Amino acid sequence: xxxxxxxxxxxxxxxRIYAMKSTDMVSEAARRHQTWRTVTAALGRSLTAGxxxxxxxxxxxxxxxxxxxxxxxxxxxxxAAADGSARGYVNRSAADPERHADGKLNxxxxxxxxxxxxxxKDLGMRDHFTGSVPLVSGELGEDFTYxxxxxxxxxxxxxxxxxxxxxxxxxxAGGFILQIMPDASEEVLDEIExxxxxxxxxxxxxxxxxxxxxxxxxxxxxxxxxxxxxQEARFECNCSRERVENALSIIEESxxxxxxxxxxxxxxxxxxxxxxxxxxxxxxQNIMDRRQAE
Numbered sequence: 001x002x003x004x005x006x007x008x009x010x011x012x013x014x015x016r017i018y019a020m021k022s023t024d025m026v027s028e029a030a031r032r033h034q035t036w037r038t039v040t041a042a043l044g045r046s047l048t049a050g051x052x053x054x055x056x057x058x059x060x061x062x063x064x065x066x067x068x069x070x071x072x073x074x075x076x077x078x079x080a081a082a083d084g085s086a087r088g089y090v091n092r093s094a095a096d097p098e099r100h101a102d103g104k105l106n107x108x109x110x111x112x113x114x115x116x117x118x119x120x121k122d123l124g125m126r127d128h129f130t131g132s133v134p135l136v137s138g139e140l141g142e143d144f145t146y147x148x149x150x151x152x153x154x155x156x157x158x159x160x161x162x163x164x165x166x167x168x169x170x171x172x173a174g175g176f177i178l179q180i181m182p183d184a185s186e187e188v189l190d191e192i193e194x195x196x197x198x199x200x201x202x203x204x205x206x207x208x209x210x211x212x213x214x215x216x217x218x219x220x221x222x223x224x225x226x227x228x229x230x231q232e233a234r235f236e237c238n239c240s241r242e243r244v245e246n247a248l249s250i251i252e253e254s255x256x257x258x259x260x261x262x263x264x265x266x267x268x269x270x271x272x273x274x275x276x277x278x279x280x281x282x283x284x285q286n287i288m289d290r291r292q293a294e
Contacts, residue, residue: 003233005055005084006212010220014184015192017219018055019176019212020233022048025086026162026173028235032274035093037164038105039073044162045107045140046076047088048175051233053119054080063121067143069112069135071095076111079272085236087272104203105164108138117143119151141175141202148179155180157192161202172206176215195219237273244268244277249287256291260284 005020026044029035035043050065057063065078072095078088097109118132131151135143141160148156160175178196180189195218199205205215216225248256248266259266264281 003051004212005052005231005233006216006227007055007229007231008216008220008225008227010216010225011184011188011191013226014181014188015220016179016181017176017216017225018052018178019215019219020048020052020174021212022051022173022175022233023170025051025233025235027170029088030168030170032235033089033093034274035090035168036096037168038096038107038110039090039093040164040168040170041105041162042073042107042110042140043076043088043090044170044173045160045175046078047086047235048160048162048173049140049144049158049177050078050080050088051084051086052175052177054082054086055084055231055233057082057121057123059124061121061123063119066118066120067111067115067135067140068118069115069138071108071110071112071138073110074112074115077271084231084233086233087235087237089271089274107140111135111138111140113138117147119147144177148177157196159199159202161204161206163203163206172203174206174212174215175202176212176219178219192219195221235273237270237275239270239273239275241277244279245283245287248279248284249291253288253291256284256288260288 003022003024008017010017025047029043029047030040062081067076068074072092073090076090080086095110097106100106115135116132121129133147133150136146141158144158145156148154157178163172165171260281266279269276
């Protein structure tokens, strides 16, 4: 089954829950960026969170997440949109620090335990919404939880997991975002706290094959939630040859001249998807000619 996000209300509409399967999205990102296993986990967790956050938007709205830690993979940049699409990249793909004592991947070591997590939302208005918080652990689930509580004043719990198997292959990925509504009762808060305390790690739920619906059920109980929407999700980059040509058309004329007469062509790689675009000397000359004719 393809990746998807389930949106639900629980506890008589006092709690909002998003749960996601992101295996294909994370696999595609890891393939494109050739990430080593721990970086795959960091990028995958970030993509999963970003896609779910993007699904909270509407229409053409979109957001950008920037995780700037002290680790080698940082910064990690994620773009996500309301339609379930997301893309992302890391500073360094080849890093694999020693694991934790329990055998789990040390994501905090590649992200960094010191730094910031920033979110910029493009809501189609003149000014963008920007929120930024310090990293609290570098493991990312806790960092996104702190972001929601501090920057958006929404008490939340964020769980993220990526299972990486042999030969750095992504075997599963997913997560959830649980958010408390302003009118939630003390009884509901107590029950949620107990359920979160008893909840297995997201990676363990993924390994045993739990679906987003089953994750929601464990958070809310078998009959205590209502599914609002199920949305497809995917890794998608909006780069194109046309965008590359447009970018080259506005650089300094001297730089374009050097590409034509010294380099005799140009090669550029998209940060987000690693797609390589090659432009010949003649194609660059055509860009120059159009520019001079304007």
